[in-house]
Amino acid sequence: MKKKVVLAFSGGLDTSFCAMYLSKDKGFEVYTAIANTGGFTPEELKSIEEKAYRLGAVKHATLDVTQDYYEKSIKYMVFGNVLRNGTYPISVSSERIFQAIAIADYAKEIGADAIAHGSTGAGNDQVRFDLTFEVLAPGIEIITPTRDMILTREYEINYLREHGYEADFTKMEYSINKGLWGTSIGGKETLNSEQTLPEEAYPSQVTQTGTEVLKLEFKEGELCAVNGEAFADKVKAINKVEEIGNKYGIGRDMHVGDTIIGLKGRVGFEAAGPLLIINAHKMLEKHTLSKWQLYWKDQVATWYGMFLHEAQYLEPVMRDIEAMLSSSQRNVNGTVSIILRPYSYTLVGVESDFDLVKNDFGEYGEIQKGWTSEDAKGFTKITSTALRIFYANQRKNGKL
Incomplete structure (x- = not known):
């Protein structure tokens, strides 16, 4: 019997090559699957499915994991105000993890012998897919023709044409x-x-x-x-x-x-x-x-965003961070x-009814209601104690 391979399929040049190569040259039963995390229209998904069958897939699956992606990732990125390097909302990179999880689950569901993807050796996605498959689908072989064969666009296009598949693979400017x-x-x-x-x-x-x-x-x-x-x-x-x-x-x-x-x-x-x-x-x-809620949220959210970007979503500490963010x-x-x-x-x-700026204790820079001027003097004096000790010691030893 032919071995089953599940190919993470987008319909682009690399995955189109992989679909035909795995079917024609390697003799696999190719099951293509696209995991939609909210980036495809129904028309685009239909077109991708048609391409898959033209390329030799025995079955194509559209896995809609958009809600899962929101509930298990986006929600926490909002809770943490996650912007990588203070700029990037970890857009496509966070999606890849959930696409990989969906592909791994599908491969186990149909009893696949292998999982394939079209990532090259020069980017982050190869790590995100490989790591997720290694952890969630242990024992299932990972196949990566584009990376392993170091293929050029010209080679892939010529291969598809030689096998009767014509499509517009014009390299876009972006x-x-x-x-x-x-x-x-x-x-x-x-x-x-x-x-x-x-x-x-x-x-x-x-x-x-x-x-x-x-x-x-x-x-x-x-x-x-x-x-x-x-x-x-x-x-x-x-x-x-x-x-x-x-x-x-x-x-x-x-x-x-x-x-x-x-x-x-x-x-x-x-x-x-x-x-x-x-x-x-x-x-x-x-x-x-509160001040310390804001401070500690910033600390853990920075780690959350970094781990998510670097394919560490499955690290157990991520669930702990999510619990803190939710709380x-x-x-x-x-x-x-x-x-x-x-x-x-x-x-x-x-x-907001929970606005802490609005309170009965005072208005910043205007008037205090929760303490007296004598309270303020005593507070400042006690707060200065450690500094007063240090600088008195410095004066005593001729350092000032």
Whole structure:
């Protein structure tokens, strides 16, 4: 009997080659699978399925893991206000983990002998897929033709043509990966440190002028309403914010960071929804959390984002960090107002019953109500004790 291989399939050149090569040259029964984390339209998914069968797949599966991706990753990235290097919302890189998990589960479900993917040896994705498969599908062989054979585009295109498969594999000027949590854009200017992407490189173009007020409501840290419209489905809420912000060209930037394999990487991105949601959430937290909640959240969230980016989602400590982040959100309730304009936005303010700025103890810089002037003098004197001891010692020993 032929061995079964599950191929993580996107319909691009590399995975198209892999599908035909594994079927024709290696004699596998090829089961193609695409794990959708919110980056594909129904029409695109249908087209990918048709390509798979044309390339020799015996069965194609579309695995929709968008809700899983939100519940097990995006939610915590919002709780932690996670922006890698203070810039990048860990868009496509976080999706890859959940795509790999879905592929591994599917491979076990159908009793596959092997799992294949089309990653090259020069990027992060090879690690994300391999590591996830090693951990969640032990004993199942991992096959990576593109990486192992060090293939060129020309070789892959010629191979497909020789086997009767014709398709437009014209190399685009930019490599674009669209997902629920942002779109990455790589190529040309991103390969040159002194350049940035031109307007036309971004998939979304600016169509709105003037200004607009956007109101985002959060309940226990999760986005629950957009401009007064309630959303039980958080994925739809994210899509709504993305739709509004994209029209203004908001959320564009260039990310420079360290890859898993040690290279410095540079990529452009647009992520109107993630950046508006994260920064609104962060502002609401400033009003509703204590000083030390904010401090420790920042510490663990930085690690959470780094581990997620570097394929360590399955590390047990991630569940511990998620528990801490979830606990911190119990009072993060309220509405944030934002003014949108082309290419930028302004966080205006918050309305919340848990707003710690509004209190009965005093107004900063104005008047105290919870203590007397004598209390303040005593507080300051006690607070200064350690410093007074140190500097008295310095004077005594002639150091001052």
